[in-house]
Amino acid sequence: MDKRVLTIGLIAVLFTTTSCGIDYETNVADGTRRQVLHVGNGDEPRELDPHIVTGNIEFKLCMALLEGLLSRHPEDLRLMPGVAESWREGDGGKTYLFRLREDAKWSNGDPVVAQDFVFSWQRALLPALGNNYAYMLYYLENAEKFHKGEIKDFAKVGVKALDERTLEVRLENPAPFFLQLLAHQSYYPVHRETIEKFGAADERGTKWTRPGNHVGNGPFKLKEWALNRRIVVEKNDHYWDADAVKLNQVVFYPIQNATTEERMFRAGQLHITNNLPVDKTEYYRKERPEALKIFPYFSTYYYIFNTLSPPLDDIRVRQALTMSIDRKQITEKITKAGQLPAFNFTPPDTNGYTAKARVTYDAERARTLLAEAGYPGGENFPVIELMYNTSEEHRRIAIAIQQMWKINLNVNVTLLNQDWKVYLDKRDSKDYQVARAGWIGDYLDPITFLDLFVSTGGNNDTGWSDKRYDELIAKAATIVEQEKRYALLQEAEAILMTELPVMPIYTYVSKSLVSPDVRGWRPNILDQHPYKYISLTPSQ
Amino acid sequence: MKQSMADVKGAISASPRQDAWRRLKKNKPAMFGLAVLSVFILLALAAPWITPYSYSGQNLELGASPPSTGHWLGSDLFGRDMLTRILYGSRVSLAVGFIATAVALVIGVAWGATAGYLGGRIDNLMMRFVDILYALPFTVFIILLMVVFGRNIFLLFLVIGAVEWLTMARIVRGQVLHIKQQDFIEAAVSFGLSRFHIIVKHVIPNIIGPVIVYATLTVPNVILLESFLSFLGLGIQPPQSSWGLLIAYGVETMEEYPWLLIFPASVLSLTLFSLNFLGDGLRDAFDVRDGGVREG
Numbered sequence: 054m055d056k057r058v059l060t061i062g063l064i065a066v067l068f069t070t071t072s073c074g075i076d077y078e079t080n081v082a083d084g085t086r087r088q089v090l091h092v093g094n095g096d097e098p099r100e101l102d103p104h105i106v107t108g109n110i111e112f113k114l115c116m117a118l119l120e121g122l123l124s125r126h127p128e129d130l131r132l133m134p135g136v137a138e139s140w141r142e143g144d145g146g147k148t149y150l151f152r153l154r155e156d157a158k159w160s161n162g163d164p165v166v167a168q169d170f171v172f173s174w175q176r177a178l179l180p181a182l183g184n185n186y187a188y189m190l191y192y193l194e195n196a197e198k199f200h201k202g203e204i205k206d207f208a209k210v211g212v213k214a215l216d217e218r219t220l221e222v223r224l225e226n227p228a229p230f231f232l233q234l235l236a237h238q239s240y241y242p243v244h245r246e247t248i249e250k251f252g253a254a255d256e257r258g259t260k261w262t263r264p265g266n267h268v269g270n271g272p273f274k275l276k277e278w279a280l281n282r283r284i285v286v287e288k289n290d291h292y293w294d295a296d297a298v299k300l301n302q303v304v305f306y307p308i309q310n311a312t313t314e315e316r317m318f319r320a321g322q323l324h325i326t327n328n329l330p331v332d333k334t335e336y337y338r339k340e341r342p343e344a345l346k347i348f349p350y351f352s353t354y355y356y357i358f359n360t361l362s363p364p365l366d367d368i369r370v371r372q373a374l375t376m377s378i379d380r381k382q383i384t385e386k387i388t389k390a391g392q393l394p395a396f397n398f399t400p401p402d403t404n405g406y407t408a409k410a411r412v413t414y415d416a417e418r419a420r421t422l423l424a425e426a427g428y429p430g431g432e433n434f435p436v437i438e439l440m441y442n443t444s445e446e447h448r449r450i451a452i453a454i455q456q457m458w459k460i461n462l463n464v465n466v467t468l469l470n471q472d473w474k475v476y477l478d479k480r481d482s483k484d485y486q487v488a489r490a491g492w493i494g495d496y497l498d499p500i501t502f503l504d505l506f507v508s509t510g511g512n513n514d515t516g517w518s519d520k521r522y523d524e525l526i527a528k529a530a531t532i533v534e535q536e537k538r539y540a541l542l543q544e545a546e547a548i549l550m551t552e553l554p555v556m557p558i559y560t561y562v563s564k565s566l567v568s569p570d571v572r573g574w575r576p577n578i579l580d581q582h583p584y585k586y587i588s589l590t591p592s593q
Numbered sequence: 594m595k596q597s598m599a600d601v602k603g604a605i606s607a608s609p610r611q612d613a614w615r616r617l618k619k620n621k622p623a624m625f626g627l628a629v630l631s632v633f634i635l636l637a638l639a640a641p642w643i644t645p646y647s648y649s650g651q652n653l654e655l656g657a658s659p660p661s662t663g664h665w666l667g668s669d670l671f672g673r674d675m676l677t678r679i680l681y682g683s684r685v686s687l688a689v690g691f692i693a694t695a696v697a698l699v700i701g702v703a704w705g706a707t708a709g710y711l712g713g714r715i716d717n718l719m720m721r722f723v724d725i726l727y728a729l730p731f732t733v734f735i736i737l738l739m740v741v742f743g744r745n746i747f748l749l750f751l752v753i754g755a756v757e758w759l760t761m762a763r764i765v766r767g768q769v770l771h772i773k774q775q776d777f778i779e780a781a782v783s784f785g786l787s788r789f790h791i792i793v794k795h796v797i798p799n800i801i802g803p804v805i806v807y808a809t810l811t812v813p814n815v816i817l818l819e820s821f822l823s824f825l826g827l828g829i830q831p832p833q834s835s836w837g838l839l840i841a842y843g844v845e846t847m848e849e850y851p852w853l854l855i856f857p858a859s860v861l862s863l864t865l866f867s868l869n870f871l872g873d874g875l876r877d878a879f880d881v882r883d884g885g886v887r888e889g
Contacts, residue, residue: 332670332846332849335849336849386654387653452671456671468830
């Protein structure tokens, strides 16, 4: 064939494709017209079962599909009625009586009744389910004993359906933040019939969360789950407040790569991104400040040490590693979006609590500690492996820390990049040495950070346990008076910052790009944006 | 006396290899490719003497900076000198390219020549084995090998080579089937030479042309494969660098810091071009049927 013909042909093809591009309606334009929200959601969710999942990727989906007794105001986060229309506190904060709304319905039309919550909380506590968040329910009377199998009779646990619309809750001790827990996924209800249709109540990974099977009580219901491509939820007409829901659909995309996500946003493929590439912050600050959303976030970025794996079982090694990283450089030169260096585990000024215990940057002292642990000058120190889940930001932080450890301690580290699901599994099974981690507070109280590391904590993946620490956390749960409670928490955090199963790195900011078409998206420190309140209006 | 005899012989009829070299020298693109490759190899070897920086030494204060007198090719996000990273990266990339190709060459030629020459049932068995390996998704295959044998850079070379030999074996077998029919092989057989001797001394030298060409095409493949594997976390690990990895990371920030992409990408492209030119040149040089440079 003549080369010229080929060239002309190619040019013709090129022209057709580009002109198609001009006519093509973007996701955002089309979505705004049809009230379909396109959001980047970071990664493929591990599951959609509220009593199994632990990550914020999954939480965003659970929040759309299910609703707890209470919900949160999208801006100031104050508690608002959810399935419960009213509630009453009694016995000095030890009992609560919830009145469920009459029109609360599951997505198949069944009414949501008080018994649903009894069943769901029982399920969340069944030992065989392996719910990492089970400890969140320990505030219920006898819940801990039930979860540990010390009592078999769930009737003894402090939750009871007095009738279809009245739920009585008894607590082990008065907990000032208890009502906040009810807006968390671990207290969400699940539909008993559906669960039991696809397996036992305490069976993990059954097919009940698949599209077509899933029954929820949230503002949206599950429409499509295309693995590694997208998850689509659509408006649930049976939802009690369906009139308030403006969106017809929300489409979640599992985009790991922030650069890809940002390009999709710019190309009009996404309304809201899950993240923002580090290097793009400057650009958006200057060029498109209206789309850039950076806000303080109730969340800490840290590394966890597997304290069962030598040489990290040695407290001096952990201290040395923690002391030899320069957090200020990391936040100023690598993350660059206003993150604060973290010198302790709880974010500053958590509901009036700021930790006094601090880790420092002291390379000299770190070298001494490492020498005391038997590795003078890093000699004979085994190569340790640092695991992070796929993200360029995690990788960059890991590379910087790898080098800081190399320079300050002469310790060699290999990096291991893993998929979100593999990463979570490896953490759960303690098949790691050092791992990147982040914790977002579930409610506004320092205890949501500190109770992670009690020996029995399902999210304590470090293998670390300390009797005194457990005691302090348990004791703090029995005290209502804030000052005394915080004093105990200070002491607990001091232990944590000495023993260092965790190495705090920085306090997060939430970063995302939000299209100006999106209405009702309000910044808050939990970075929770219920889709119920979001609507879409063309901005130009 | 002996010396002059050799001279005379050389003047009368050059050996096929000398002949090929003569033809190659006339081919300008091929010589250009050869020169570029030689320079890159020399630079890779001399890296520590060329640059005062270390490939892992960070300077977070500096961060990503455009080319300057201090950093000729700029510095990356961690303030590491790009020239240094490209030079050290070329060690990995070129080593992977050549070692993995050599592995593929040795296995592929031996396998293909044996199968082709012996023929019959053995041929059938050997080539079906190749087909089976072909059918395995190679990424999965490599991941499996890496999981079993651990992550190690030399292993990576071998593993890639162990995957790339399949096509080589097929090409070689095809050529051998053709050569086997020729008179000089029959002559060798009638002399009573052993099969091994015939394969090594008579068959393989005659298929060297296509083999060399295919080898030069394998090198760029392998270099790209390495970057893909490293990106998956199976190849080399930070802070080490390779061209592929530098490009993969450069893409992330190509709008903000274009030099992080442009330089490694140019170097890789230049290498691939050179290899292709050289490969074309070699093909023509070894192709005895029309003694000149053939038009593509």
